Amino acid sequence: MGTGANLYHDMHHAMNMPLYRGSPFSRDVELRRFGVVRIYDILLDYNDVLMKTDDILRKIIIQKEFQKEMGTAELHYHIGKYCAEFERQCGIKDASVLAAAYRAGVPCYTSSPGDSTIGMNVAGVELRGNKLRINPSIDVNETTAIVLDAKMRKKKTGVLLMGGGSPKNFILQTEPQIQEVLRIKEIGHDFFLQFTDARPDTGGLSGATPSEAVSWGKIDPNQLPDAVVAYIDSTVALPLLTHYALARKAPRKLKRLYDRRAQMMEKLTAEYFKHNKDATPIG
Amino acid sequence: MGTGANLYHDMHHAMNMPLYRGSPFSRDVELRRFGVVRIYDILLDYNDVLMKTDDILRKIIIQKEFQKEMGTAELHYHIGKYCAEFERQCGIKDASVLAAAYRAGVPCYTSSPGDSTIGMNVAGVELRGNKLRINPSIDVNETTAIVLDAKMRKKKTGVLLMGGGSPKNFILQTEPQIQEVLRIKEIGHDFFLQFTDARPDTGGLSGATPSEAVSWGKIDPNQLPDAVVAYIDSTVALPLLTHYALARKAPRKLKRLYDRRAQMMEKLTAEYFKHNKDATPIG
Amino acid sequence: MGTGANLYHDMHHAMNMPLYRGSPFSRDVELRRFGVVRIYDILLDYNDVLMKTDDILRKIIIQKEFQKEMGTAELHYHIGKYCAEFERQCGIKDASVLAAAYRAGVPCYTSSPGDSTIGMNVAGVELRGNKLRINPSIDVNETTAIVLDAKMRKKKTGVLLMGGGSPKNFILQTEPQIQEVLRIKEIGHDFFLQFTDARPDTGGLSGATPSEAVSWGKIDPNQLPDAVVAYIDSTVALPLLTHYALARKAPRKLKRLYDRRAQMMEKLTAEYFKHNKDATPIG
């Protein structure tokens, strides 16, 4: 779960394109004149990186496997397949998140499919008749199905949040989707760990506490004492957490949730109709 | 342009449902036990407000006018029509944003259509066969068409941002969509005013400066000296700005952009093919 | 109560020296080369403003009335007298806080007397034998005496905080000074209003809540529901609050607390010995 921008710019890495370390205090009017694009302290070339990645992305998404309605997990899986191939051609390894997720069967969702250069190009080729349609409801139901499947198999579920924003709510709303919309009795996620600089006092969801989430049924009230918000930059927190995890635990067998989507969706649908006898088919 | 949550909770106001002023320091485990839901310092009843609004929303979105593919402007327009009717029935005025936007023909977009109780219920009824499909590409192209239409008529365009997050990028990406994806020559928005607590140093888009946006072609470099970021809570800034605007300027004729979407999309499509002679139809 | 820097730079205003509105994004290496000093978005001349103010300040603090031990209220009162005279000579009004405080008999304290260009120059002339000695204990006891005097006359006391830092603790510690050090029974301040961007989670005193202050006896627990922290820039909050106060209330008679210091200190000392029969004189 992330924003499309993270995954779009990941494609540069898959193709081994040059990104430069710059300064956040650059003179951006000059950068614009010289065709340099800035993301905080990272610099990239407008023509050789941005426009070129767009060209390649457009060629990918008009391929046959994209000519249908899908959720973003499937969209990113198919793009990841190309990224894995780019890595192979460039002779590089572990450069691309999309490629790694493709290989490991980890589904990558985004809550805002139109918002990013991926979404922009999907919309662009639609003007030319492309048949790809992103359906956000597929994402809502699939993410919910993953949680419900785990709960029904007596497994624990949790959320790990780098930052906040729309992705935070999207991953947390899986519980209300089960309880409030599908009307299946449930008690909330077991773990909550957020790294953020968003404070509760702004009133937004980014900084909302796990305690507030308890009032919505998003978090199991019994697990609240262990729910943690750490006010720290993700670029510091993630390496520390990753190093800790790798040092303490042996690698586990991959869950390959991507491959199990259809099966989990079937289970969700069956449970939904079981708990909603009055839910008549529409149309 | 906002998150779906803002618009979902707006429905409570349209139906004159009670929301209570509480405290951000509530005991949420007890709130949960008593069926009270908290949004920072606002309290609402789980059954009488949340579940009831969900019920009504589900009855709305299975109606005939929703049985098709659409963007979020159209989705919110149709829901706004019901909100306007709720207001009338309740004998209240100017309580609902959705109702006001419906009456004024202001299109309301969200960049994350699946992320909110609206998106959750749209996904829920899809399990029962509902035909409503939200297509994010429609939003990408419509918002871009609004900007292109203004620019072609030599009007100025600008962005006014309360907070940041995915909606910030979605509204700013209209310029790269014109220049980078549709390949139509353009120089960027004329105005940029953001109220936020997001600082640039986190590296995220929420706190990215207008100067950084210049390097992307999102903002006209000549207008940069007038671009403003004010680090202030929106609940303080918006009333001050609104009061200032109302005190200084007489009301203007409504633009009714919602009604002009089809016409603006036609213009965008024509321009696109004019600037991309090599853009062959797909499929 | 403030930092010395606020009061030092106030002297420029008293002498009608030019300060320029610049940009926080200046090229500071060039500014340094051209003798321009920057305070965020304010620019001043190194020689004509900074060095000249220093020269004048040094001439002031070697005058006869400064050749003794004193607290910062007295220090600033005497400097304020000169500022009032500068204003008169320049034909300007209400430009200087120090001059206004001098005329109104409002005592101005700083918790960090050595930290600022005032403190630096006081230290500088001490090398030449100047007899001025700032005694911080006088400030601790005088500020406490002001609170105790009000409480004994059944008046309410409160703290109004712009920002946080050392001045915040200094003004709040008046209550522990009464209760914990002087061992006089008391229940805490009646009002607490802070404008700040400091959040509690950093663990520092700047962002500590009024609730935490209750545990120390700094705030009356019964008044806690009315204690307010507003996360807002002081440059927005202070004009709003001032406008509100002036619009709602007629001017009140000046308290001239500066003139009553000796009398309040006597009362404090008497109370101290009354509540500490075992407090034998030292030396």
Place this chain on the structure above:
Amino acid sequence: MGTGANLYHDMHHAMNMPLYRGSPFSRDVELRRFGVVRIYDILLDYNDVLMKTDDILRKIIIQKEFQKEMGTAELHYHIGKYCAEFERQCGIKDASVLAAAYRAGVPCYTSSPGDSTIGMNVAGVELRGNKLRINPSIDVNETTAIVLDAKMRKKKTGVLLMGGGSPKNFILQTEPQIQEVLRIKEIGHDFFLQFTDARPDTGGLSGATPSEAVSWGKIDPNQLPDAVVAYIDSTVALPLLTHYALARKAPRKLKRLYDRRAQMMEKLTAEYFKHNKDATPIG
């Protein structure tokens, strides 16, 4: 360089008094009723820790060695001597910063000597005739002498800042004290490393950038590219930095700056008169 509160509460550790890990979300009115004091997420007993430490502190500062005028380095050195003895009596090691600094000859300054329970008790016993006088000018001149001494011996100087506030300015003002007040030619500190959550946009000194400091002559412009501000909590940054330093470098010989204060002050005074032929003695 720090606030007095850090050093006052350090005394509890020297005496092995119990401090408890609590929660920042405590019910403070109840804590007050039960005599428990809270510092964010640390809990301590009002009588057994706070009042008892005060009692002991008062007995210390009325001893013979305190009956004179001094700076805070000397004040803390003498208190540190008692802390070292407390540690010995309790059979504990490396618990107290004051004790460690005493043993290592590291001078500890505070820019706000009256602001803390140490300052409060110093002021309290002054009512009984105690002769201890804290002179902030001694601190201003001693800290400046340390920098000047290093510069004259062609050593590099730098500032390492945890947080901001008054201590930040106090340590940085050593350079303007040399250049602007004592009028000795100098070019600024060689290193600048700050860990803070204070952003520049608030306009305060806490968040002021090293670049702004260059315009004041506080930082050598040539070293600016290496000056770093890291927006991170000190409780994360300090262990990382310390671990890094210990892992990379062998222990160095102690500088014992405390012991060299008199000698460095002599040098400062000589330099001052050498560069200010017109500086006539006062009085």
